[in-house]
Structures are given as structure tokens and as C-alpha cells.
Amino acid sequence: MALLEVNDLTVKFYTQEGVVTAVDDLSYRIERGEKFGVVGESGAGKSVTALSLMRLIESPGRIESGEILFKGEDLLEMSEEEIRDVRGNEIAMIFQDAQTALNPVYTVGEQIAEAVRHHLDYDDEEARERTIQLLDTVGIPEAESRYSDYPHEFSGGMQQRAVIAMALSCDPDLLLCDEPTTALDVTIEAQILEELESLADEFDTAIQLITHDLGVVAEVCDRVMVMYAGSPVEKAPVEELYYDPKHPYTVGLMSSIPRVGDRRERLQTIPGTMPDLVELPPGCSFHPRCPYAEDVCTKREPPLLNPETGRDASGTDAERAAACLEYTGELQEGLDYEVEIREGHDTRADATAPNPEGDRR
Numbered sequence: 001m002a003l004l005e006v007n008d009l010t011v012k013f014y015t016q017e018g019v020v021t022a023v024d025d026l027s028y029r030i031e032r033g034e035k036f037g038v039v040g041e042s043g044a045g046k047s048v049t050a051l052s053l054m055r056l057i058e059s060p061g062r063i064e065s066g067e068i069l070f071k072g073e074d075l076l077e078m079s080e081e082e083i084r085d086v087r088g089n090e091i092a093m094i095f096q097d098a099q100t101a102l103n104p105v106y107t108v109g110e111q112i113a114e115a116v117r118h119h120l121d122y123d124d125e126e127a128r129e130r131t132i133q134l135l136d137t138v139g140i141p142e143a144e145s146r147y148s149d150y151p152h153e154f155s156g157g158m159q160q161r162a163v164i165a166m167a168l169s170c171d172p173d174l175l176l177c178d179e180p181t182t183a184l185d186v187t188i189e190a191q192i193l194e195e196l197e198s199l200a201d202e203f204d205t206a207i208q209l210i211t212h213d214l215g216v217v218a219e220v221c222d223r224v225m226v227m228y229a230g231s232p233v234e235k236a237p238v239e240e241l242y243y244d245p246k247h248p249y250t251v252g253l254m255s256s257i258p259r260v261g262d263r264r265e266r267l268q269t270i271p272g273t274m275p276d277l278v279e280l281p282p283g284c285s286f287h288p289r290c291p292y293a294e295d296v297c298t299k300r301e302p303p304l305l306n307p308e309t310g311r312d313a314s315g316t317d318a319e320r321a322a323a324c325l326e327y328t329g330e331l332q333e334g335l336d337y338e339v340e341i342r343e344g345h346d347t348r349a350d351a352t353a354p355n356p357e358g359d360r361r
């Protein structure tokens with residue numbers, strides 16, 4: 001049994017502008033100890049997916065349908081009390097902004113110790129010892145004396161390490177990380193990702209890592225799901241995604257990974273922006289930005305298929321899936337891109353094929 005199995009999850013927000021379908025019929029699974037990446041631009045539905053797992057979607061949002069099986073039990077059917085027990089104990093979450101997760105009026109050590117006492121039923125002394133040990137594990141030097149520091153006495157990177165320590169304090173089976181290193185500089189980011197990865201291995205914790213950065217995914221994850229406008233457009237083991245991306249949106253994301261040593265902040269980005277989720281474009285929702293779009297793409301919504309066999313790949317078992325009419329055989333010109341393999345993990349797709357109409361939106 002998979003640790004987590006999300007089946008046909010749909011989440012909507014009832015706003016004054018209309019009904020926003022933030023997550024649309026989403027299915028995926030995460031195995032025990034696995035590191036699973038969720039990638040996509042802002043507004044793709046990544047955070048809403050994670051908040052749904054914690055049952056933290058608030059009004060005007062609503063989980064419309066689907067099931068979220070965690071160790072075989074549907075989180076959506078649990079009582080408030082049961083879900084509170086899962087939250088923090090078995091599923092923990094780390095957000096982008098460490099500052100909001102730490103309370104400025106308590107010392108870092110006290111806050112983590114409080115979580116330890118609460119979740120593990122330790123007495124004060126045991127909780128203090130466990131906290132110091134955790135701070136040390138996440139790479140905070142002189143953990144014993146830093147125990148009594150307030151959050152503002154920690155650097156941004158140290159704060160995020162403390163938040164990771166707090167999340168790991170209860171030894172969760174699943175850690176949801178929402179852009180955990182975005183606010184940090186690149187060197188600290190690399191260190192923290194490495195730390196996160198080795199801690200997850202040590203504690204046998206599965207990770208769902210949310211990011212807009214495919215470079216981060218390459219660093220940490222085993223499998224990846226690429227999301228666009230609330231839906232998965234590609235799923236693949238990480239190596240396959242890099243060396244053989246099957247969806248034009250993935251190719252676009254790959255072209256925008258900044259290269260180490262590149263002085264420009266960002267190379268290219270995909271022209272255009274995410275569509276209005278109240279009213280998605282007809283057909284494939286990516287077609288207005290896709291350099292390979294043909295007439296049929298404006299009319300037919302592509303199903304998630306195995307790109308090799310053309311079979312249905314919408315379920316959680318699918319290892320490889322892409323939603324593009326190329327795989328139903330309906331594209332006449334096909335997908336004309338090449339992936340350039342460079343040293344190490346630095347793979348880049350040549351997605352510079354001209355789009356004659358530019359941003360057609």
C-alpha cells in the first residue's frame with residue numbers, strides 16, 4: 001500500500017469573480033520514504049494540493065470531491081479530532097517563510113521542545129535534550145547554547161533549519177515542504193536541501209517537495225509531477241523528466257532553470273502567464289502559450305496518457321504520463337524540440353522554437 005494516494009481530488013474557491021478550480025481531478029501517490037516533487041509556476045495549484053492533505057482549505061475554498069488515502073485511510077472522512085492527530089504527528093508541513101512558523105516571543109528551543117512534549121509525551125528535561133539533539137542534527141552549531149536564542153537572533157537559513165527541526169520533532173511519515181528554500185540565498189539553499197534529503201533518509205520520512213524550480217527537484221526528488229492550471233501535465237521519474245521531457249510545458253520550465261555561474265538571473269521564461277482559472281481556455285489549457293499548438297489543441301482537452309504506449313495514465317499507478325495531443329496521435333507537426341545533455345545534471349531543453357504569433361493570449 002502506498003503511504004499516500006490521492007484520487008481524483010478537486011478543490012474549488014467560490015470567489016466574487018467566479019468559481020476558481022484550483023485543483024482539477026488530480027491523482028498521484030507517494031511511497032514510504034519517497035521524495036516526490038510537485039513543480040509548476042505560481043497559481044498551478046501546488047499549495048492548495050498540500051493544504052488539502054492537511055485539511056486546511058478554508059472558506060471560500062472547498063474540497064469538492066476525491067479521496068486522500070493516508071496509510072489506507074481517507075483523510076477527508078476523518079473527524080476534526082482524528083485529523084488533528086494526523087497533522088503534526090504523521091504529516092508535517094514546512095512553509096517558505098520560516099519567520100511565520102516561529103513565534104517571536106519564545107526562544108527557538110522552547111518552541112521545538114513544546115512540539116516534542118506535545119507529540120511525544122516527553123517530560124521537560126527529555127524534551128529539552130531531544131530538542132538540542134534535533135537542532136544539532138539539522139546543522140545548527142553549538143545547539144545547546146542556541147537553544148535559548150530568540151528567532152530574530154537566528155539568520156534566515158538557521159531559522160529554516162529550526163523549522164525543519166520542529167517539523168521532524170514528531171518523526172512524521174510525510175513531510176510537506178512548500179518552497180522551503182525560496183527565500184534563502186543559493187549557497188544556503190543547496191546546504192539546506194542536502195540536509196533535508198539526508199534527514200529524510202535517516203528518519204525514513206517521505207517528502208512532498210513543492211517548488212517552481214526544476215533545479216531543486218533534480219537535487220532532491222525521485223519522482224516528479226508537473227502541474228499546470230490545477231492539473232498534472234506530466235509525471236515521471238526525475239531522470240526521465242530531465243533527459244526525455246514529454247510535455248511542452250516541462251520543456252519550457254527546463255529552459256528557465258538558471259545555470260550555475262550564469263550571470264543572468266533567468267535565461268528565458270515561458271511567454272505568457274497562467275490562464276484565468278475561472279474560465280480556462282478551451283481544449284488544452286496550455287495551448288495559448290505552447291509553441292507547438294495546432295488547431296486541434298484549441299478544441300480537444302488532452303488526456304493523461306503513457307507517452308510510449310498511448311494508454312490511459314490518469315491513475316496513481318502511472319509511472320510516466322503526459323497530457324498532450326501528441327500522444328493521442330492528433331498533432332500533425334508533432335513536438336519539435338531537442339534536449340541538450342550537458343555535464344552532470346545540467347540538462348537544458350532547447351525550447352527556443354519561434355512562436356510565430358508570440359504570446360497569443
Ligand SMILES: Nc1ncnc2c1ncn2[C@@H]1O[C@H](COP(=O)(O)OP(=O)(O)OP(=O)(O)O)[C@@H](O)[C@H]1O
Pocket residue numbers: 013015020021022040041042043044045046047048049059060061212277
Ligand atoms: N484563499 C483563496 N481564495 C481564492 N482563490 C484562491 C485561494 N487560495 C488559492 N486560490 C486559487 O487557487 C490557485 C492555486 O493556488 P496555489 O497557491 O495552490 O498555487 P501554487 O501553485 O502553490 O502557486 P504559488 O507558487 O504562488 O504558491 C490560485 O491561483 C488562486 O486562483
